[in-house]
Amino acid sequence: MSGDWQSYVRRIEELAARSGLKFHPVDFEAVPDSFMMEIAVYGLPVRMPHWSFGVRYIYQLIQRHMGHSRLFEVVFPGNPGHAYLAESNGLAENILVTAHVLGHADFSRNNLLFRRCQEQVSERIVEHAANHARQISQAIEAHGAQRVEAALDAALALEQHIDVDQALRRPPYPEYAEPPKVLVDDVFRKRFAALEPAAGAAGTEIRKRAPVPPHPEHDLLWFVAHYAPEMESWERDIFLAVREESFYFYPVFATQIMNEGWASYWHARLLREADFVPQQAYVDAIKCHSDVVRPIAAEAQVSLNINPYHLGFAMWEKIIAGAGGLEAARRIMEQDDDFGFVRNHLTRELAEELGLFRYNARADGQVKVLELDLAGLHEAILGPKYNFGAPVVSAAHVRNDGTLELTHDSSVDGRGLDLERSRKVLDYLHRVWRRPIVLTTINQSGNTLELTAP
Amino acid sequence: MDEDSGKRDKPGGGKWYELFSRGARDWLRHDEKVREAVRANLPEIIAGGDVINESARTVRVPVRMLEHYHFRLRRPEEQQGAGQGKAKPGDVFSDPSRDPGPGEKGAGGRDDGGVQLLLEFKVDDIVDWLWEEMQLPNLKARAGPSEESDWVREGWDRRGARSRLDRRRSFKELVKRRGTPGATPTFTDEDLRFRQLSRRKQPAVHAVVFFMLDVSGSMSDRDRKLAKTFFFWVVQGLRREYRSLETVFVAHTTEAWEFNEPDFFQVSGSGGTVASAGLLKVREIIDARYNPGRSNIYLFYASDGDNAVSDTAEARQALASITADTCYSGYVEVSSGVSRQLDTETGRLFAELHAAGCAADSYALNDFDDVWGAVKHFFTAHNQELPRS
Numbered sequence: 001m002s003g004d005w006q007s008y009v010r011r012i013e014e015l016a017a018r019s020g021l022k023f024h025p026v027d028f029e030a031v032p033d034s035f036m037m038e039i040a041v042y043g044l045p046v047r048m049p050h051w052s053f054g055v056r057y058i059y060q061l062i063q064r065h066m067g068h069s070r071l072f073e074v075v076f077p078g079n080p081g082h083a084y085l086a087e088s089n090g091l092a093e094n095i096l097v098t099a100h101v102l103g104h105a106d107f108s109r110n111n112l113l114f115r116r117c118q119e120q121v122s123e124r125i126v127e128h129a130a131n132h133a134r135q136i137s138q139a140i141e142a143h144g145a146q147r148v149e150a151a152l153d154a155a156l157a158l159e160q161h162i163d164v165d166q167a168l169r170r171p172p173y174p175e176y177a178e179p180p181k182v183l184v185d186d187v188f189r190k191r192f193a194a195l196e197p198a199a200g201a202a203g204t205e206i207r208k209r210a211p212v213p214p215h216p217e218h219d220l221l222w223f224v225a226h227y228a229p230e231m232e233s234w235e236r237d238i239f240l241a242v243r244e245e246s247f248y249f250y251p252v253f254a255t256q257i258m259n260e261g262w263a264s265y266w267h268a269r270l271l272r273e274a275d276f277v278p279q280q281a282y283v284d285a286i287k288c289h290s291d292v293v294r295p296i297a298a299e300a301q302v303s304l305n306i307n308p309y310h311l312g313f314a315m316w317e318k319i320i321a322g323a324g325g326l327e328a329a330r331r332i333m334e335q336d337d338d339f340g341f342v343r344n345h346l347t348r349e350l351a352e353e354l355g356l357f358r359y360n361a362r363a364d365g366q367v368k369v370l371e372l373d374l375a376g377l378h379e380a381i382l383g384p385k386y387n388f389g390a391p392v393v394s395a396a397h398v399r400n401d402g403t404l405e406l407t408h409d410s411s412v413d414g415r416g417l418d419l420e421r422s423r424k425v426l427d428y429l430h431r432v433w434r435r436p437i438v439l440t441t442i443n444q445s446g447n448t449l450e451l452t453a454p
Numbered sequence: 455m456d457e458d459s460g461k462r463d464k465p466g467g468g469k470w471y472e473l474f475s476r477g478a479r480d481w482l483r484h485d486e487k488v489r490e491a492v493r494a495n496l497p498e499i500i501a502g503g504d505v506i507n508e509s510a511r512t513v514r515v516p517v518r519m520l521e522h523y524h525f526r527l528r529r530p531e532e533q534q535g536a537g538q539g540k541a542k543p544g545d546v547f548s549d550p551s552r553d554p555g556p557g558e559k560g561a562g563g564r565d566d567g568g569v570q571l572l573l574e575f576k577v578d579d580i581v582d583w584l585w586e587e588m589q590l591p592n593l594k595a596r597a598g599p600s601e602e603s604d605w606v607r608e609g610w611d612r613r614g615a616r617s618r619l620d621r622r623r624s625f626k627e628l629v630k631r632r633g634t635p636g637a638t639p640t641f642t643d644e645d646l647r648f649r650q651l652s653r654r655k656q657p658a659v660h661a662v663v664f665f666m667l668d669v670s671g672s673m674s675d676r677d678r679k680l681a682k683t684f685f686f687w688v689v690q691g692l693r694r695e696y697r698s699l700e701t702v703f704v705a706h707t708t709e710a711w712e713f714n715e716p717d718f719f720q721v722s723g724s725g726g727t728v729a730s731a732g733l734l735k736v737r738e739i740i741d742a743r744y745n746p747g748r749s750n751i752y753l754f755y756a757s758d759g760d761n762a763v764s765d766t767a768e769a770r771q772a773l774a775s776i777t778a779d780t781c782y783s784g785y786v787e788v789s790s791g792v793s794r795q796l797d798t799e800t801g802r803l804f805a806e807l808h809a810a811g812c813a814a815d816s817y818a819l820n821d822f823d824d825v826w827g828a829v830k831h832f833f834t835a836h837n838q839e840l841p842r843s
Contacts, residue, residue: 035471042476051487052522054480059519157524295538302539304549310538357541361533361549369537369545380536391525408525415527424523444528 005085005094011276012095016102019273020326021266023105024079024123028098036071036086037064043249044076045084046130048241049137050152072292073097077108079123092284095277099270103263110334111259113251120168125248132241139234151235154428155221155242160390162246163219170219172226177210216394216407221246223395229402230434239432250388254337257381261312262333264293265320268313295354304367306356306381314354315345342381348374391417393439402435408442416442419451426453488517488573493583512574581690605651614648623647661750662700663692664739666732668757669723670707677788678722680819681756684786687829688754702739706732708762712739729761729800733772746779753783754832756819759798770803777812784832785816 009028016023031039039045041056064070072093075083083101085094108114122128140148217223224231225239252259271277271285295310296303320329332341346356351372358370358380370376392409399405408417417439426437430453443449492515541547610623627645665685667678693699703718705711707725710732736753744751753776761769777783785804807814817828 031469031471034475034477035469038471038475038477047476049476049480049483050522051480051483051520054477054482054484055519055522057477057481058484060477153522157522160524302537302541302547304535304537306536306538354538355540356536356538357543359535359537359541361535363529363531365549367547367549369541369543371543376534377536380534383534391527393525413527415530418526418528421521421523421526425525428523 004091005089005098008095008277009098012098012270012274013102015270015274016099016106016266019266019270020330021102021106023102023109024081026075026081026083026101026105028083028085028101030085030087030089030094032087033071036074036084037061039074039084040071044129044245045082045126046133047245048129048133048152049140050149050156052156072288073101075101075104076126077105077114077118077123078125079109081105081108082126090284092281093288095274095281096267096271096285096288099267099274100263102270103266104259106266107255107259107262107333108251110330111251111255111337112335113255113337117164117247117251121244121248125245129245129248132245135241136238139238143234148238150428150431151238152242154224154432155239157425157428158220158224159242159246159249160388161218161220161393162222162243162250162388163217164247164250164388166219166222168244168247170222173212173214174210176207177214179207212398213395216396216409218392218394219243220393220395220406224429224433227395227398228433229398231432235432246388251337253388254339254385255341257308257312257315257338258333258336258341259312260309261314261316264289264309264313265316304359304361311346311354311356311381315341315350318347318350319345338385339382343378346374346378346381348372351377386412393417396440402433404429404433404435404437406437406439408440410442416444416446416449417451419443419449423451423453426451430454484520485573487520491520492517492573492575512576513580515573515575517573577690581687581694605653607649608652609650610647611650612644612646612648614650618649618651620647620649660698660700660748661692661752662702662744663689663752663754664702664704664736665718666704666706666736666753666755667718667721668707668727668729668732668755669705669721670727670758670760671724672727672758672760673722673788675722677756677758680788680822680825681786683822683825684756684819684828685754687825688784688832691829691833692752702736704732704735704739706735710735727757727761728765728769729755729757729803730765730768730772733769733776737772737776740776740779751780753777753780754786755784755800756786756788757800758789759787759800761799761803763799766799766803769800770806773803773807777807777814781813782832783807783812783814785814786819786828787816788819 006028037060038057041060042053047053071086072089073083073085075081081101081104083097085097089097108118118125136148136152212227213223221239221243225236225243228236268289271282271289274282277285293307293310293313295307316329319332320326322328324331332345336344351374356377357372358377359367360370361367392412393406394409395404396407397405408422410416419441422439422441426439430437437453439451441449441451610620624641624645624647627647628641631642631645665688667673667681667685669678689699689701701715703713703715705713705718705721705723706728707723708728708731711721712735713721732755740746740751773783783804785800787798787801801816801818804814804816808816815832817824817831819825819828
């Protein structure tokens, strides 16, 4: 069975290259379903151990048990890319999946965000993550499972709190503050300097230590790893390992609609053009395609979630059918992320055509459909994606006694933090920061509120 | 360790991932954490009145899956979202996905969907944990052959009866001595290990616990359930001490009856409260069946304390006669709602006894949260305050 589809891989690759896809070579591997599930749970084929993955694993098992989810493939960008295909896929599914994977490979090689992050992290994330896992199991042997788990509890709780606009390997903050600029156009200073030229300028310059952090720091993983007063070096390494993986995950997260849409567009198109695929396999594959990009579950009238495969697919079809054609589409694919993509290319006509709507859901489960307002619809789609899906929390200051001050910027999201969860996160963090932590946020009525640990 | 790089294959052809499931490993760690959490919260679990099945040796504790916490925004009153399908502005319907279903992953802002695990714990384990945790002193038996001894297997020795030869152990010794397993092994006497027996002292075997419950009209269902939960843990505690533990269940209103265990907790009566009726019944049973000189007798009495005032003198007398024969008498006052701090007729009786230096004490049990406190109270207070007799 598995040999069957592999004979098609080369021909699909050739067809894809002829159609203008530019991708690094991809290693295909058929693996058992159980391993597919683990890849989906961990996000990487080999990743550090943590009990929270066990929780996801249970949910995944339940979902699979209930027939809710089926995984056909998981692909990792890189040079070469790695694609894992489920052994249970049929021939038709594998042909489709191969084309889909090549769409992803094209995307991840050419999309700017992916390129940037791969430059930072390397093109071999799979191997890197495996190294992290090994490094952590060594730490477990050296320092005991409990201490490593405490460090991972904190680091993974902050996994979304990175700053992708900064480099992965950042230099530390400057130790000394820049000397205040002398205002030369100040008349008084000019006259003063003229009076006694030697007095001010040549005197011993007192260098002032720069505050830490010099500005609110969003990259909490980095900040804690470098500025925690009492962390051990292996704990810092754990934070940096988690951070590196987050840098890898960010583009996957921030381009999901584009990326899945792009891959779906290409698997559909390559399949149409692949005259070497047997008729029956073609029909089966098309059926499989329509299942994947189906907007709404078969029996339902409406869905309160938008299927990113479907949305992306529909948008790319529209763009490629438009005036700019494939060339324009490729440019968009290279330059945008989901934010630009949805805002610029999800038009009112398309939204109406697809039957997209915006709704308000009350706590009791009552849902009210709102007037179609395009900007509002964009925000409703993109809202969960801002800042890696996490509230904006930054490190504001470290007091003299080592107390860490964190600030939640409620002006961007307009709401306070979930207090109970935030407290738990502070508890995790306190175990590695080892000095008090204060977090400022707002409460229900908008007043400032301080959470502390311990 | 088993954490390999993704590429390396295990010898023998199989891929490493066919031999090892990280998901299962981390799942086990999750369950371990749940157990730790349960263990840390035993008092609350004891409190959950409905976790106890009749005569069960296990306790089922429903637990939620643990959540690994992240910073999240507070859930708004109204959540905005984007959907797709046949819906017009102004349409109102109820969210179909809110049916109890599997948890949804990801940034839906939705909770875990409420998957519950039902973990089963052995009652013995829980009691062990409790004793470990609280370092409850063992009860001292006061009657009967106070200590019995028994042979228990313990350790190894180089000499012993042939029949007690531990082959596995002996072989290990041989391997240790020779170092090289390749050579033909020959046993010497040095290698032989024999299982040893030693005498282990056991506390007196025979104990009787009287559970006396006030089932008068003033005792609500909740009160009885409180008492039941408390009694359950008392039995568990005493069972640790005595290999054969007899239980006697007495319920009383103005009259008293003896019940078997299942019926006892179902009983509800009406009418007034005359504690002496119950106490006399206990007295009667002791006299008929047990020799106070040879049995360790315990009495635990649960009531709301509203004893008839006219009964005070009689109750005092009956109680005094019983406490003379018991190792310990405990009184729990179950009064839901108001906490009266034992300032009741019955409460005062026990307070008198306690003040007089008898092995008797009381505890006000107002809420399920107090059950643990009550267990702790009786089982720690016990030895410290029990006068050596």
